[in-house]
Amino acid sequence: MRPMMSPPLLSPSPCSLLRFLRLCHAPRRRNPTAAPPTPYTFRRRPLLLLPVAMSSSASITAPNSVVADPSALARKVAAIRAAGPSKLQVIADFDGTLTRYWYDGARGQSSHGLLRQGNEEYDAKREALYEHYHPIEICPDIPLPEKAKLMEEWWEKTHGLLIEGGLTYEAIKKSVSDAAIAFRDGVVELFEYLEERDIPVLVFSAGLADIIEEVFRQKLHRSFKNIKVVSNRMVFNEEGRLVAFKGKTIHVLNKNEHALDMAAPVHDSLGDPNGSIDDYSLVKKRTNVLLLGDHIGDLGMSDGLNYENRIAVGFLNANIEKSLKDYSKAFDIVYLNDAPMRGVVELVSELCP
Incomplete structure (x- = not known):
């Protein structure tokens, strides 16, 4: 669905614009558990490159951010700020967006990848599927329609193995406890800031909702009443064994707001006594969007929204040399090399001071 046409926007004041551009230069703390990937070095500068930070180590450079069209971004910031927080919602991917790409010197696990069924045969079968399909997922040369079919094939095979292998909810809890997964630095601050302003957050994921909610429970140790998870949701029998999945399969290339019927507030699972802050049927009336993805x-x-303004923030964690051009065209801001979430926190503070 095409976005609604925005009304003519007033140019942002010089002071506001300068504040926004300064946030892109603000120093960021180095992620202590991130692996030291070789930072991307630009040979040419066709885009506006806004360095985020420099490590004290000569061999490690903290991530850079890329803004291809700073004037367009400034106009969107001004429009969303003028409309106020009651018109804003945040839509975020989970794996590789809210979570770190690197963890203790190795690739961090995804909500699918961390799962151990307690059955080595089926764990090995799912790992074999990953080895086959993951290179397809990250390959920039495969056309999206062809890739989407292959991703659906991968997800359905994986879900079938989880059912066939007798996955239990107890196995999910143990898997998360043992997992190499962590949220990006700044995620808690982002959620707290949004919660204080009653701004809903829809966490969309091609992973597994039951695992994502368990990650929230174990890794953040608190609930956020403004968060809903839209992901593949499991059905367990009375013995706690997986027997089916609800609804349409959500994979990495088909996530959209038409899957809202699969969402569940995180606070429901965590026992938040305060209830939801918002009727999520009203989410579609929030016509300004901050979208976070990798x-x-x-x-x-x-896609399910007739939005007026959307700021798209991309985290480009791998294949930077091949993918930066496409990402810089698609996203208003691109953060490179597993950047922390603190730049987004600063951006939100500009949108909703």
Whole structure:
């Protein structure tokens, strides 16, 4: 669905624009558990490159951010700020967006990848599927329609193995406890800031909702009443054994707001006594969107909205040399090399001071 046409926007004041551009230069703390990937070095500068930070180590450079069209971004910031927080919602991917790409020197696990069924045969079968399909997922040369079919094939095979292998909810809890997964630095601050302003957050994921909610429970140790999870949701029998999945399969290239019927407030699972802050049927009336993703396919998460203004923030964690051009065209801001979430926190503070 095409976005609604925005009314003519007033140019942002010089002071506001300068504040926004300064946030892109603000120093960021180095992620202590991130692996030291070789930072991307630009040979040419066709885009506006806004360095985020420099490590004290000569061999490690903290991530850079890329803004291809700073004037367009400034106009969107001014429009969303003028409309106020009651018109804003945040739509975020989970794996590789809210979570870190690197963890203790190795690739961090996804909500699918961390799962151990307690059955080595089926764990090995799912790992074999990953080895086959993951290179397809990250390959920038495969056309999106062809890639989407292959991703659906991967997800359905994986879900079938989980059912066939007798996954239990107890196995999920143990898997999360043992997992190499962590949220990006700044995620808690972002959620707290949004919660204080009653701004809903829709967490869209091609992973597994039951696992994501368990990650929230174990890794953040608190609930956020403004968060809903839209992901593949499991059905367990009375013995706690997986027997089915609900609804349409959500994979990395088909996430959008038409899957809202699969969402569940995180606070419901965590026992938040305060209830939901918002009727989520009203989410679609929030016509300004801040979208966070690590895959160009994540842009489809807002397809169900007639939004007026959308700021798309991309996290480009791998294949930077091949993918930067496409990401810089697709996203308003691109953060490179597993950047922390603190730049987004600063951006939100500009949108909703």
